[in-house]
Amino acid sequence: MLSHSIIANALAAAFAEPVFLATLDGRYAGENEAFRARFGLGEEELRGRILPELFAESLAPDGMIPLEISLPRIAGAVKMVVKPLLSRKVAIGYYARLEEDALREPMLEDAAAVAERAIEALPFGLTLWDAGDKLVVANRQVIDRYATYGVALRPGADRVEFVLSAVRSGLFGQKYVGLTIPAQEFSKRRWFSRPFISGASTIERMADGDWMKITSHVCESGFIVSFYEVVDEPKQSHITPGPTAEYFLTLLRYLPDFVVHMDLDGKPEFINAPFAEALGLEGWDSGRSLSAEFFADTFGTSLRDVVHNLKVDGPPVKFDQRLRKADNTFVWLRWSAHGLFHGDMPVGIIATGRNITVEYSQQQELKHQSEELAKKNKSLEQFAAVVSHDLKAPLRHISVFSDMIVEESASGNLADVQVYAQQVRNSAQRMDRVIRRLLEYSQIAYKIAAFSRVNLADIAIQAIQNLESQIDEAKAELLLSKLPSINGDPDLMRHLMQNLIANAVKYRRKGVTPRVRIYATDKGAMVNLVVEDNGIGVDPKFADRIFTAFQRLHSDDKIYEGFGIGLALCRQIAESHRGVIELDSTYRGGARFIVRLPQDLNH
């Protein structure tokens, strides 16, 4: 059978003159409309008939012989000119035309051969790939060059396999030899896609030192034609983009926003000048590879997450990121990443980053201020509560008892006067204590922290020394473990530690030796400072309330002195260090307070 029957039929149809086709073994294969009309034949009528004259002849590939052929249903032999039908220089059959009809366009007869000769004669390499990326034709120029590197180029070869094996063979330089990327992955590369290569050219330095310019065009049918030209070492002008592209590149270059175009592996293909400068990449040009960590380092988010969230026609993926610039200063960037798609397959990312440092710091400052304000309002409320209760109560007692002294003295009844006078004095003393605590609270709570590197163990030792008399009096045993250093205010930290230790010693169990353990555990970026005792503990339902100013859980202050202001201060201190303090309500052996502090504060 005629293997390329479609091509052959097309060829036959191209002739205005009557023409029929035959297979190599001399069977009738088909004819054109003109031939049928001349002899009154029906379609397919003669298909498969053996043509003995043709069968007997042995024809040279480019031979052309006159033959008298007898055809069934046609009286007498017909004088015909028979020529082999060539496809890539191989005869695949014959076609025959009537000798009496001269060709109107004699060249047409040799069109295929001429085209093939022309392709071979081209001064540059040429390949033609069909819509399924299979090789249709390649000329000697290309075949020979690639053959030197052991890359065979046969009709039907796969475009991806071809390029990949050429890359791996070292044709484009030693650095790609042994490239392990699978063909499947390789084919997803953006520069493989038809929209990308259409009309594009690339200049590559070949292993033999030649510079090769490869230009590709995509035809409407999806066929790709590529030309391979050996060029002089490229001057800047060769690789300068066209005027429109140049215009846009200029725009990008001078845009104050950061612009980067990456492939899906996070490898940047284009970085505009402001971004390159920020990254310390002056003189960076596309193609220069950056570290694999480039993406994570620069964007602070995983490439996978970004790629995962990119959708065709979807909104851009937005995120804020603090970037350490090459000059060691920081900028806050609001990134907006758009996907580049080939069909629905993502092939790249274009991200723009806007410098929002000023907005960000204003926003942070505002947030910080409103938090501070809320805290101060809260403290003010607590002050109001203290003044209206804790401070007013003793004042009222002074008033009532002095009034009673006046009353009783007036009536000459002096028996109780001394008791009342005693009450007045006690109340005045109580009031004095409250006022002292209030002052202490206001001084600590509003002290502006001055940070330095402080060793918590040194601080703990100072606190213990300050509490010496209480500790001695309670016969308390203290166990101080190794403590880390943090960034903090030494005075405030000592105050915090002193308060916690004082509480641990103060709220002891009757008849039990107070034991206080001070230790720390590391939790990543945080230090957990723990002060733990074997005392009377705190009812878990008050775990939150104890940190509010002036809450007194042990109402009988004849046994336990103090107005519970200490823990409120501890909380203020912990918070001013961007930390938290909490009561471990799971601990049953006494009270366990945990202060979680960041190890490094970047103020």
Next chain:
Amino acid sequence: MSLEPVRVLVIEDDPIDFSLVKKGFEGVDAPVELFHCPSADRVKEMLEARACRIVLLDLSLGRDTGMDVLRSIRADARFSTLPVIVLSSSTNHRDISEGYAAGANAYVEKPLTMELYRRFARSFVAFWVDVAVLT
């Protein structure tokens, strides 16, 4: 004037303040019987055991604020209509409105002289004992 003295529960953590209230009522021979409840834990137990018909409540009760006690009384079906008079040192506007919102029948500032304590006791009796009809 009723024959039976009215039973009043005084919820007050400060023993001095309780003694002042007591002295005030004694000073006017009020027909009331006062029961001292020094902590929030025992309020309901005492209300029931002593069959008190009126409550005098202090707002600063150490760890349990008087406001919480008031809310818990109001939330309890047995005492939801019980007259509760807040007796507090605080004249803070917030405390006053919060007190009424929580269901106080009256809010009284703790007196500053013994004479004022007696006047409070007289007014209390004049209204809650002589005039008001209790449940």
